[in-house]
């Protein structure tokens with residue numbers, strides 16, 4: 001299903017760890033739609049070397065960068081423009097990690113050093129990416145920058161832990177930076193709030209299988225897959241969505257606006 005929607009466009013894709021990663025699917029789809037891009041991830045995340053397969057498949061170069069490190073981001077953005085031969089049209093921030101979640105620390109008993117680390121990786125890094133591209137004047141007009149988020153930013157999902165707070169902050173950055181970036185450079189900034197999806201980051205959340213099944217039964221269209229999320233990202237990077245900015249866009253099969261479904265009601269019938 002390729003329509004050349006991103007023909008001639010250049011970008012940077014953060015966060016492809018393995019074939020399950022949402023960023024992996026976005027890279028595959030962006031390639032199909034005619035884009036050229038640089039792949040990046042944290043140096044330690046590349047140890048498995050999986051990303052090399054994706055680079056080969058999409059004809060992309062890889063530049064390692066820790067998204068919490070501004071110097072590494074500056075190098076990444078400057079080198080990407082050189083490699084791709086001009087300013088960028090799109091950036092995907094597909095990054096998330098909570099040390100409290102990883103180590104099974106309860107939300108009411110946080111280790112604040114871990115909280116700060118997770119906040120830096122999952123939320124502040126988005127501001128760092130935006131600020132770096134803006135300072136280096138790296139985006140073309142009407143360029144599109146996206147981050148991925150989850151509805152725990154608006155509603156309580158107890159086991160999502162401090163990632164809920166990180167996602168709230170992330171979505172707020174999209175609004176605030178989107179204002180300034182829009183006025184100054186006509187660059188759009190949005191977050192996509194995706195259904196629970198079986199990936200490395202997703203499956204780190206306690207009870208994730210139950211979580212996915214619950215969301216499935218609470219969504220009129222069912223859960224959106226990683227590939228469907230990639231399609232939505234492509235449309236947001238394309239010129240067909242030029243006036244969408246500063247939004248949190250739900251991509252969840254209708255979950256966010258559903259109070260209850262027939263399938264859930266039936267579970268409670270005598």
Ligand SMILES: NC(=O)c1ccc[n+]([C@@H]2O[C@H](COP(=O)([O-])OP(=O)(O)OC[C@H]3O[C@@H](n4cnc5c(N)ncnc54)[C@H](O)[C@@H]3O)[C@@H](O)[C@H]2O)c1
Pocket residue numbers: 014015016017018020021022023041042045065066067068093094095096097121148149150193194195196197198199200201202203
């Ligand atoms: N899987 C889900 O259920 C789900 C639902 C909604 C939103 N999301 C969001 O989608 C995004 C992508 O996650 P995913 O589910 O594809 O999982 P994933 O584990 O494949 O991707 C997370 C990525 O973050 C990268 N990362 C971690 N620390 C980093 C750092 N310091 N610098 C640069 N990169 C770093 C990891 O290496 C990995 O590639 C995340 O923001 C996640 O919160 C996921």
